[in-house]
Amino acid sequence: MAQYKLQINGRSYQADVEPDTPLLWVLRDHLGLVGTKYGCGIAQCGACTVHVNGEATRSCVYPVSAVASSKVVTIEGLSEKGNHPVQLAWEEVDVAQCGYCQAGQVMAAAALLKKNPKPTTAEIDATMSNNICRCGTYHRIREAVKLASTKTS
Amino acid sequence: MIMSTTQTNTSRRNFLKLAALGSGGLFLGFNWVGSAEAAPALLNSSAAAAIDFNSYLSIAADGLITIYSPNPEIGQNIKTSFPMIVAEELDADWTKIKIVQAVLDNKKYERQVTGGSGAVPHSWKRLRQAGATARQMLKEAAAAKWKVPVSELTTNNAVVLHAASNRKATYGELATDASKLPIPTEVKLKDRKDFKLIGKAIKNVDNKDILTGKPLFGLDFYREGMLFAMIQRPKAFGMKVKSVDAAAAKAMPGIVDVVTFKNNVAVVGKSTWQVKKAKDALKIEYEKDKELESSSDHDKIFQELLKSDKATVRRKDGDVEAAFKNAAKVVKSEYQCPFLPHSPLEPMNFFAHVREDGVELVGPTQTPDRAREATAKLLNIPADKITVQMTRMGGAFGRRLMADYVVEAAEVSSLVKAPVKVIWTREDDMTGGNYRPAVRYRFEAALDAQGNMIGYKLRGVGINSGNPTREHNFPSGAVDNLLIDSVEHESPISTAPWRAPITNFLAFAEQSFLDEVAQAAGKDPVQFRLALLDKAKKTPVGDIKYDIDRMKGVIQLAVEKAGWGKKKGVIQGFSVYFSHASYVAQVGEVAMVKGKPVLKKIYAAGDCGIVVNLSGARQQMMGGIVDGLGHAMYGNLTFKNGTPEQNNFNSYRLIRLNEVPEIEVHFVDNGIDPTGLGEPALPPTGGAVANAIFKATGKRLRNQPFIEQEPFKGVS
Numbered sequence: 001m002a003q004y005k006l007q008i009n010g011r012s013y014q015a016d017v018e019p020d021t022p023l024l025w026v027l028r029d030h031l032g033l034v035g036t037k038y039g040c041g042i043a044q045c046g047a048c049t050v051h052v053n054g055e056a057t058r059s060c061v062y063p064v065s066a067v068a069s070s071k072v073v074t075i076e077g078l079s080e081k082g083n084h085p086v087q088l089a090w091e092e093v094d095v096a097q098c099g100y101c102q103a104g105q106v107m108a109a110a111a112l113l114k115k116n117p118k119p120t121t122a123e124i125d126a127t128m129s130n131n132i133c134r135c136g137t138y139h140r141i142r143e144a145v146k147l148a149s150t151k152t153s
Numbered sequence: 154m155i156m157s158t159t160q161t162n163t164s165r166r167n168f169l170k171l172a173a174l175g176s177g178g179l180f181l182g183f184n185w186v187g188s189a190e191a192a193p194a195l196l197n198s199s200a201a202a203a204i205d206f207n208s209y210l211s212i213a214a215d216g217l218i219t220i221y222s223p224n225p226e227i228g229q230n231i232k233t234s235f236p237m238i239v240a241e242e243l244d245a246d247w248t249k250i251k252i253v254q255a256v257l258d259n260k261k262y263e264r265q266v267t268g269g270s271g272a273v274p275h276s277w278k279r280l281r282q283a284g285a286t287a288r289q290m291l292k293e294a295a296a297a298k299w300k301v302p303v304s305e306l307t308t309n310n311a312v313v314l315h316a317a318s319n320r321k322a323t324y325g326e327l328a329t330d331a332s333k334l335p336i337p338t339e340v341k342l343k344d345r346k347d348f349k350l351i352g353k354a355i356k357n358v359d360n361k362d363i364l365t366g367k368p369l370f371g372l373d374f375y376r377e378g379m380l381f382a383m384i385q386r387p388k389a390f391g392m393k394v395k396s397v398d399a400a401a402a403k404a405m406p407g408i409v410d411v412v413t414f415k416n417n418v419a420v421v422g423k424s425t426w427q428v429k430k431a432k433d434a435l436k437i438e439y440e441k442d443k444e445l446e447s448s449s450d451h452d453k454i455f456q457e458l459l460k461s462d463k464a465t466v467r468r469k470d471g472d473v474e475a476a477f478k479n480a481a482k483v484v485k486s487e488y489q490c491p492f493l494p495h496s497p498l499e500p501m502n503f504f505a506h507v508r509e510d511g512v513e514l515v516g517p518t519q520t521p522d523r524a525r526e527a528t529a530k531l532l533n534i535p536a537d538k539i540t541v542q543m544t545r546m547g548g549a550f551g552r553r554l555m556a557d558y559v560v561e562a563a564e565v566s567s568l569v570k571a572p573v574k575v576i577w578t579r580e581d582d583m584t585g586g587n588y589r590p591a592v593r594y595r596f597e598a599a600l601d602a603q604g605n606m607i608g609y610k611l612r613g614v615g616i617n618s619g620n621p622t623r624e625h626n627f628p629s630g631a632v633d634n635l636l637i638d639s640v641e642h643e644s645p646i647s648t649a650p651w652r653a654p655i656t657n658f659l660a661f662a663e664q665s666f667l668d669e670v671a672q673a674a675g676k677d678p679v680q681f682r683l684a685l686l687d688k689a690k691k692t693p694v695g696d697i698k699y700d701i702d703r704m705k706g707v708i709q710l711a712v713e714k715a716g717w718g719k720k721k722g723v724i725q726g727f728s729v730y731f732s733h734a735s736y737v738a739q740v741g742e743v744a745m746v747k748g749k750p751v752l753k754k755i756y757a758a759g760d761c762g763i764v765v766n767l768s769g770a771r772q773q774m775m776g777g778i779v780d781g782l783g784h785a786m787y788g789n790l791t792f793k794n795g796t797p798e799q800n801n802f803n804s805y806r807l808i809r810l811n812e813v814p815e816i817e818v819h820f821v822d823n824g825i826d827p828t829g830l831g832e833p834a835l836p837p838t839g840g841a842v843a844n845a846i847f848k849a850t851g852k853r854l855r856n857q858p859f860i861e862q863e864p865f866k867g868v869s
Contacts, residue, residue, distance in 0.1 A: 001406060018406065018426070025426040029381070034373040035366015037547070038425075039498045040579045044802035047498055075366035082365040090364050094356045094768045097776055098228025099363035100370060100498045100547025129811040132802065134498045134548045135228050136779025137772070138810040 004064050008033070009077025019065035023057075024048045026064045027074060035075035035103050039132070046131030049104040049111075050074050056111035075103040078110060086110045089148035097135035105131050109145045118149055204332045206290065208261035209239050209283040216325030218245050218311065221255040223262040224272045225519050226359075227546045227553070228776075229831045230769035231272055233358045235280060237766055241350045242284030242343060244308040245324070252358050257521035257541035267519040267546075268554050268650065270733035270829025273765060277826055285340040287331070294331035295322050345763070345824055354768035359545065369545040371502045371516035372576065379504070379572045380409055381425050382565050383432045385418045386585055389795030391645040393442035394418070402431040411435070412568045419565045425576055443645040445795035448491070448591075451616055454642050455489065455593040458614035464638040467624035470695045471634035476608030480599035484673045488596070488662035490857045492616075492790040493589035493651060494797075496807060499547020500582040505562035506572035511538040512563060513572075517546035519553040527556035528563045550780075551650035555587050580800040588790060589651030590618035592658055596666040599634070604674030606632055606685065613639040613659070617648040621655055626731060627704065628667070630697035631689035645795065652780060653832040656732045658857065661785060664728040664840030665855070668847065678727050678844065679712055699731040703760050706821050710758035711738035714819050723753060726844025728837040734828035736760040736821075739778070741841035742814075743849045750849045750864060752842060754815040755782075757834060762825035770830055774818045777834030783808025785839035786865075789858045806860075 006013045008031065015030045022041075027033040027050070036059055039047030043058035050059045051073040078084045086109045096102045105128070112119060112127045119127070124145045133141065203211035203219055211219045220236040236252045239245075257265055264275050288308055295313040296303040299320055307314050311324040345351075362369055387393060397418055399411035407427030412419050418435055422428040458464075477483060503516035505528075512532065518524045521541040529536040546553060562575040577585065592615035599608030609632040613621035624637040651657060671681035683705060690701045708729050711717075717725060717740060724745070729738035742754040757774055764770045787806035791798045799805035843854040852864045859865050 017424075021424075021426045025424065028373075029424045029426070032375070033366070034368045034375075037370075037499070038372065039500075040802045042579075042801055042803060045498065075364075082361055087364045091356065091360045094354070094360065094772075096228075096357050096360060096363050097230070097772055098498070098546060098548045099357075099359060102363050103366050106364060125811040129809040132498065132807050132809065134496060134550075134807065135772075136776040136783070136808070136813070138779060138813045139775055139816060140772075141810060 002065075004067065006064070006067055006072060007069065008072045009074060015064065017064055019063060021064045022060050023050065023062045023064055023067055023072070024059040027059065033074050033076050037100055037103060039101065039104075044132070045101070045104075046108055047101050047104040049107040049131065051107060051111055054111065054114060056108050075107060078107065084110060085151035086113065086144070086148045089144040089151060093140045093144040093147060095137050095140040095144050097137055101131060101133045105133065105141055109141075109148060112145070113149055119145070121146075204328045206287040206332060207283045209280060210243065210287055212287070212324050212328040214325050214328055216249070216311065216323050217251060218243070218249065218324065219251045219253055221253050223255040223258070223265050224276075225265065225267040225517075225521065225543045225546060226254065227267045227519060227549045229267065229272075229773060230357055230766060231267065233355055234273065234766045234769055235276065236358070237350045237355055238277065238280040239284040241348055242281045243288050244311070246310040247350055247355070249311070254543060254545075256543065257525060259522065265521055267549070268551065270735065270831040270833060272829065274734060274826070274828045281342050282340060285342050286337060289337050289340045290331040290334050291324050291327045293334050294327040298322070298327075298330065351763065351765055352767060354771075355766050356768060370499050370547050371504070371544040372499055372547070374504050374515050374544060374574065376504065376506070376572050379574055380421050380423065380569065381428050382419050382421045382562075382573050382575045383428045383578065383581070384561060384565070384575060385420070385432055385435050385437060386581065387416050387439060388584075389439070389445055390586065390647070390792075391441060391443035391445045391795040392439040395438040395440040398436035401436065402434045405431045405434060410569050412565065414564055414568065417561065419568070419575070421565065421569050421573060429578065446644055446646060447793050448791040451591055451792075454616070455614050458640045458642060459487075459593065459595050459612055461640050464612060464640040465620070466636070466638045467620060467622050468629060468635065468637045468695070470629070470632070473608050473610060473634045473636040476634035477597070477599045477610075480608060481602040482600040482673055484598045484600070484670050486596050486666050486669055486855060487593060488665065488855045489593040490591060490658040491788070492591045492646065492648075492792070493784055493788045494583045494790055494805070495550040495552035495587075495589075495651060496583065496805070497546070497548030497550055497552055500579055501552070501558040501577040501585070502575060503559045503562040504572065504574045505559070505566040507532065507563055507567040507570075511540070513540050513542075514559060514563065515542040515544065516559065516562070517544050517549065517553055518556075518559060519546070519549050519551075520556070523554070524556045524559040527560045531560050531563060532567060550652040551654065552587060555649050557587065579802070583790075583800050583805060584797045586647035587649035588646065589657065590621070590648040591616045592618050592621045594621070594659070594662045596662070598666070598670045600670070600674050604676055606670060606674070608632065608634040610635070611637045613637075615639070615641050616644045616646065617641065618655070621659065623656060623659060625696050625698040627699055628685050630693050630695060631685040633694055635694070646792065653732055653835045656730065656836040657781070657784070658839075660728070660730040660732070660836030661839030661843065661857070664730065664837060665843050665853070668726070668840070668844045669853065677718065679708060679717060682729065683708060700736075703736050703821070703823075704729060704731055706823070707736045707738040707758045707760050710819055710821055711740050711756055714758065714817065715740035715742070715756035724845055724849040726841050726846065726848055728840030728844060730833070730837040732836050733832045735830060735833035737774070737833045737837050739837045739841035741845035743845040745849055750846050752782075752814045752845070754817065755838065755841060756817050756819075758819045758821065759830065759834060760821040760823065761830045761833070762823065762827040764820050765827055770820065771818050773830040774834040775816050777830075777832065778816055778838050779808060779813050781835040781838030782813070782842060785842065785857050786812075786859045789861070
């Protein structure tokens with residue numbers, strides 16, 4: 001066990017965990033940030049996507065010991081009031097079915113738009129195909145990313 | 154703003170702020186006690202006491218209307234569509250309603266089940282009456298207050314109006330008086346033309362919570378003092394535990410206990426990661442208990458069962474043997490599908506706290522009642538000692554109709570005498586059984602000289618499949634001489650309902666076979682089906698359990714929207730299926746690109762009667778099609794000596810965003826009372842796609858997954 005000081009959503013947190021503990025489980029079990037989801041544990045589905053220094057990162061395979069002073073953003077911290085353009089677009093398009101994968105989808109889309117504010121359909125497809133939606137909301141995901149890209153300045 | 158919450162606030166975790174640091178503040182862990190911060194939705198709730206009008210709704214004096222949604226939310230959007238129906242008849246203001254997921258309560262509700270696409274048809278009238286009854290009582294209260302006839306009153310957006318005297322009162326102002334009135338035995342329901350909500354595209358009431366990461370799901374549930382558990386189940390179906398060496402696991406940090414029950418070894422500890430690592434450190438010896446079956450064994454078993462003389466006859470019309478003897482042409486084909494795991498993205502999990510005085514169960518379940526009954530049986534206690542709180546489900550697809558994972562949680566809690574959440578890893582979930590059964594079908598059709606189908610035979614064989622046929626479905630009723638029978642093999646590999654049970658594959662096989670028969674008869678596949686339906690209408694044979702006109706209705710709508718037979722440059726395939734009381738026809742559209750078939754588009758026409766929520770209905774149609782396509786294309790769980798050969802999404806392929814074609818959805822508008830849509834769009838998809846692929850390439854897809862068959866074999 002070791003003490004880790006983590007910068008998450010603009011706040012400092014402290015966790016006493018083993019170094020190999022994935023960031024996902026530190027967030028969920030130790031810091032109470034359960035918006036980030038477990039889906040596969042092997043970086044295949046993207047449900048656990050968070051931002052580490054702005055990069056979309058699979059927290060299920062990212063050990064807490066590797067986080068160091070990196071700035072982590074989770075779905076809870078993506079915006080103050082749930083009003084990030086991607087969150088608003090997701091609501092407007094009514095994307096979610098069960099909703100379990102959507103935090104990861106939103107985080108993946110937000111990271112894409114930060115780097116590439118006006119992605120082409122092919123670019124959207126390339127990025128968003130990394131995340132699984134078992135309910136099959138893919139058409140609305142694509143539509144919502146496009147809509148969000150018109151909302152980001 | 155719609156507020157949505159669960160009935161208790163115990164699932165909300167509360168965080169303890171210990172010290173401030175810099176501009177943000179330092180958060181050190183959290184405590185587990187519920188508080189206002191932990192339940193933000195409750196902060197917005199009414200300060201006034203809510204007055205219950207019935208099991209579905211209450212109105213507070215300050216006007217806040219609360220609607221209770223009794224059925225488990227799986228992603229089918231029931232938590233939005235049920236309250237819409239109540240609010241419609243109540244004439245409430247949809248933007249000012251609080252929606253609450255009710256807990257299991259057999260006294261208040263009759264069917265708290267998610268399955269069989271049955272919720273809306275079961276509850277349609279009940280929900281309308283609940284809303285209309287309360288609206289009637291509110292009008293009567295206003296009539297008494299103003300001394301005017303009830304017939305002169307109207308309602309709008311939670312206000313009762315008397316136009317003649319220009320008086321109005323809010324539902325909140327009338328709620329107390331109204332609640333004291335006798336409950337009317339008969340109420341008038343709205344005319345469909347007066348619907349304001351039903352039929353509109355209404356957004357998911359949980360969107361905000363989903364998109365901001367609120368704890369909604371079973372896996373998100375935490376409780377003070379709760380322990381985490383993972384279970385090592387036998388690694389092969391047919392194995393049993395011989396010995397357990399848990400010494401290393403027990404010595405690992407955070408591990409509280411290791412307990413063995415019924416061939417399961419549960420590791421119990423203080424965090425998910427710690428119990429996962431300790432579970433991996435268990436040393437368990439297994440021994441053979443039953444046959445250790447491989448997929449190659451199943452292929453042989455299917456061939457034996459197809460020859461078996463012990464099949465159960467499911468339906469017999471006319472004289473099949475004579476029809477085949479007299480046939481001008483006989484068509485014969487076999488179709489096979491593999492086992493499939495359900496793969497909901499939220500793996501199985503459940504919280505259980507077995508105490509001296511009762512049991513608390515919290516988690517994702519499609520059948521809370523079955524979960525409670527099974528737990529009562531396990532612990533040998535009365536069911537009324539057990540409470541069940543339903544969390545939102547991260548998918549389920551039939552898997553959470555089973556109670557195994559709930560009972561396990563109760564068993565672990567009773568063994569360690571503590572509140573426990575049992576968590577399945579993805580690998581546990583995929584290798585833990587309760588699969589869609591593997592099935593093989595043999596179809597035979599006898600055609601006369603004019604190409605009419607005069608005889609039809611179907612033998613369904615499956616591994617723990619039960620009856621893998623739907624003997625009263627189309628084309629039964631349209632063929633004079635017909636025999637449908639089945640035989641199953643009992644296997645240690647456990648099976649369960651999987652979204653659109655049986656028809657999820659049967660429809661593909663049947664609709665592909667009918668395509669083969671139409672081709673052999675030299676007829677257009679759509680005209681061939683329509684002619685069969687006309688025959689069933691004019692000279693029905695035996696029981697017909699589907700509505701012929703509604704089936705023709707979706708066929709005609711799909712064909713019209715797809716431009717069937719009129720398009721150049723694309724190749725189309727057709728399929729139609731009736732399941733779970735709804736009708737869906739689909740046209741798959743393929744283009745040849747560099748000599749390879751590419752699925753471009755699927756047109757779908759559905760008849761579920763009145764569409765309750767257009768947004769949710771379109772979601773279920775599109776999601777069902779994507780699900781049907783994805784599993785037909787890629788889904789394949791194989792076995793080697795009783796062990797599944799795939800255990801996670803790196804070896805088991807799920808469809809992804811760049812693999813879905815364009816989908817165009819249409820609904821038949823006939824005003825019939827609504828039926829469900831959670832399943833009916835899935836069954837026809839495989840056939841619509843495979844029939845288009847055949848027309849484009851001459852390659853007939855008879856086995857799933859398609860990716861392992863020509864013309865897809867070797868294509869990534």
